[in-house]
Amino acid sequence: DQQVKQNSPSLSVQEGRISILNCDYTNSMFDYFLWYKKYPAEGPTFLISISSIKDKNEDGRFTVFLNKSAKHLSLHIVPSQPGDSAVYFCAAEGDDKIIFGKGTRLHILP
Amino acid sequence: NAGVTQTPKFQVLKTGQSMTLQCAQDMNHNSMYWYRQDPGMGLRLIYYSASEGTTDKGEVPNGYNVSRLNKREFSLRLESAAPSQTSVYFCASRISGGSSTDTQYFGPGTRLTVL
Numbered sequence: 001d002q003q004v005k006q007n008s009p010s011l012s013v014q015e016g017r018i019s020i021l022n023c024d025y026t027n028s029m030f031d032y033f034l035w036y037k038k039y040p041a042e043g044p045t046f047l048i049s050i051s052s053i054k055d056k057n058e059d060g061r062f063t064v065f066l067n068k069s070a071k072h073l074s075l076h077i078v079p080s081q082p083g084d085s086a087v088y089f090c091a092a093e094g095d096d097k098i099i100f101g102k103g104t105r106l107h108i109l110p
Numbered sequence: 111n112a113g114v115t116q117t118p119k120f121q122v123l124k125t126g127q128s129m130t131l132q133c134a135q136d137m138n139h140n141s142m143y144w145y146r147q148d149p150g151m152g153l154r155l156i157y158y159s160a161s162e163g164t165t166d167k168g169e170v171p172n173g174y175n176v177s178r179l180n181k182r183e184f185s186l187r188l189e190s191a192a193p194s195q196t197s198v199y200f201c202a203s204r205i206s207g208g209s210s211t212d213t214q215y216f217g218p219g220t221r222l223t224v225l
Binding site for chain 2: 004006009034036041042043044045046049089091097098099100101102103
């Protein structure tokens with residue numbers, strides 16, 4: 001039973017446009033959500049996070065939105081750049097758990 | 111500051127062999143974690159150590175043991191490797207113990223193949 005779902009295995013976006021990556025969760029006890037970025041042959045690196053008491057957090061080109069009633073969060077990247085091509089993992093924490101989604105591979109097209 | 115380091119980077123084992131994956135961090139973090147990542151899967155937590163002297167099971171602990179040797183080092187041991195343990199293993203650390211709002215820092219991974 002997947003508690004954190006990233007339903008799009010991959011996404012292609014034109015350079016300069018907006019990339020939107022989605023994540024759904026099922027456990028209402030999760031109280032903190034994070035996005036990690038991973039390049040091949042490297043470990044994941046932290047990108048941005050959001051607490052369950054907020055609905056938006058912004059850091060430069062990256063914004064995370066949280067809709068608690070829908071148990072849904074999304075990561076917006078504007079504008080998308082070639083270096084954004086990577087795998088993005090959504091993670092949820094709470095209820096003594098840390099659960100990662102399966103990841104979405106983002107391709108930024110020239 | 112090396113961050114989180116893992117050794118070895120690559121390893122091939124035969125079924126039934128044992129080995130220990132090493133992890134060390136130089137950030138004075140309290141909590142350390144071991145994950146595995148399989149193709150098409152997210153990272154799954156194997157074991158974690160909220161603080162020096164404590165270890166707890168994660169989502170997929172079967173077939174593994176861990177040792178929190180000191181504050182810096184957290185090792186993962188496979189006593190009798192099985193092909194199902196072929197995976198990429200990541201170690202991570204972060205400042206606080208338990209459920210926390212600070213981020214984890216990951217090592218570069220160990221790619222393990224069990225034949």
